[in-house]
Every structure is written in structure tokens, then in C-alpha cells.
Amino acid sequence: MGLAMIGGATAQTVAVLPANAVASRHGLGWQCLRGHERIDKVCNPLQVPEHAFLTFSGDGWQCERNYVRKGQTCLRVLVPAGAHADNTAYGDGWRCDRGFQERNGTCVKVVVPANAYFVSSVYGRGWECERGFARDGSRCVAVTVPTNAFLRDSGDSWECERGFRTVAQRCEPVLVPANAFLDGRGTAWQCERGFRELGRQCVPLDPPAHALIDDSGNAWRCAEGFRKRDHECVAEQ
Numbered sequence: 582m583g584l585a586m587i588g589g590a591t592a593q594t595v596a597v598l599p600a601n602a603v604a605s606r607h608g609l610g611w612q613c614l615r616g617h618e619r620i621d622k623v624c625n626p627l628q629v630p631e632h633a634f635l636t637f638s639g640d641g642w643q644c645e646r647n648y649v650r651k652g653q654t655c656l657r658v659l660v661p662a663g664a665h666a667d668n669t670a671y672g673d674g675w676r677c678d679r680g681f682q683e684r685n686g687t688c689v690k691v692v693v694p695a696n697a698y699f700v701s702s703v704y705g706r707g708w709e710c711e712r713g714f715a716r717d718g719s720r721c722v723a724v725t726v727p728t729n730a731f732l733r734d735s736g737d738s739w740e741c742e743r744g745f746r747t748v749a750q751r752c753e754p755v756l757v758p759a760n761a762f763l764d765g766r767g768t769a770w771q772c773e774r775g776f777r778e779l780g781r782q783c784v785p786l787d788p789p790a791h792a793l794i795d796d797s798g799n800a801w802r803c804a805e806g807f808r809k810r811d812h813e814c815v816a817e818q
Contacts, residue, residue: 628653758782761773
């Protein structure tokens with residue numbers, strides 16, 4: 582706020598308040614009285630329609646319960662069968678009751694099959710199969726878990742235990758040869774360091790002179806200053 586000189590002394594300039602306004606508590610600027618809204622530098626009275634009330638801040642309004650705002654009016658909520666009024670809901674101010682789903686402005690009862698449970702969602706079919714069952718059209722059928730297998734976290738399928746692999750809906754053991762180990766997934770094997778796969782066996786690498794086992798551990802490379810020629814490492818020229 583500016584300062585003015587009066588008779589050689591400074592005095593605080595008095596702010597000019599518009600109608601329906603009050604000076605700010607902090608002494609800077611002004612604000613509209615409750616029930617008014619600020620538009621540019623004017624405080625205009627709020628036009629609160631029927632079935633509405635002022636908000637806590639006093640500079641706006643909202644509809645009463647069971648009414649929904651449409652433009653500058655509040656219309657009574659028309660609640661369809663299987664629904665209840667809800668001012669927090671978007672759109673028409675109502676939500677479907679539990680066990681119902683919204684479909685084209687109505688609430689349709691969700692038919693939950695055996696071995697399933699209701700899911701509150703505006704999308705999808707409105708139900709999910711229980712753990713150990715999988716969806717088959719509009720049914721939930723039991724998941725048959727073979728020997729040496731277990732249900733996945735999803736609960737609607739299975740996978741083989743570590744050390745077994747899927748073969749025609751069965752879990753057969755992974756046959757690990759000598760000098761080999763199960764891989765990270767546990768469904769296959771790989772040769773130990775210093776061995777390479779040959780057929781279904783792991784045979785020693787047998788690197789030539791001036792060779793090193795590479796980072797994979799299952800092959801060799803020539804040392805620095807040498808290059809590979811056939812099965813030998815020869816000095817670079």
C-alpha cells in the first residue's frame with residue numbers, strides 16, 4: 582500500500598473499498614462479504630437458487646442433498662431402481678447399490694455365478710472367480726493343478742515347480758546332466774563354468790594355449806595379443 586506525505590510526515594494511504602467488501606485482516610487489499618463473489622473489482626451478490634446453500638467459504642453455493650446442479654439451478658435427483666442418491670457422485674447424483682452395475686443410465690443386477698464374488702466396478706462383468714477357479718464364459722470352472730505344480734498368484738492358472746517343465750498339461754522333471762545346474766527359472770539347465778553343451782551332456786571346454794574362459798563360462802577366447810585360428814591362439818603379427 583502506498584505512502585503519502587502530509588505536512589512533512591508520512592501517513593498510510595487509505596484503501597477505497599468497493600460495496601459489499603471488507604478490508605483484509607492483514608491490512609493488505611480487501612475481500613468480498615459472505616454471500617458475494619468477486620468479479621474484477623466488484624463484489625456481486627450470489628444468486629443462490631432454490632434447494633441450494635452457501636459453501637463454507639461463502640463465495641459459492643452447492644445443491645442440497647438429493648439435488649444435482651444443472652447450470653444455475655438444482656434439480657431433484659431421479660434415482661433409478663437399484664440405486665441411491667449420492668451428491669458426491671458425478672453425473673446425475675446417484676450410485677448403483679452394491680450388487681448392481683450402471684448400464685445406460687440404469688442399474689442392472691449383477692448375476693454372480695457359483696465360485697465367484699461380486700466386484701464393485703462400472704466396467705467389466707462385475708464379478709471375478711474365486712482363487713482356484715478360472716472364467717469360462719459366464720462360469721467359473723475349477724483349475725486342475727497337476728502333480729509337481731502350484732497355483733499362480735492370480736489363482737486362475739498353474740505353473741510347474743522348480744526343477745519341472747510343462748509338457749502336455751503335465752509337469753515332467755528336468756533331467757540335469759553331470760557338470761550342469763538348473764537355470765534361474767528352474768525349467769531348464771546350463772553347463773557349469775568350464776564346460777559346454779554337447780547334445781544333452783556337458784563336456785570340458787579344453788581351451789588351447791594362450792586362451793581364457795570367457796565371461797559366459799561356457800566358451801573360450803584368446804588372450805590379448807593372440808587371435809583365434811581354428812582351435813588355436815596364434816600371436817598377432
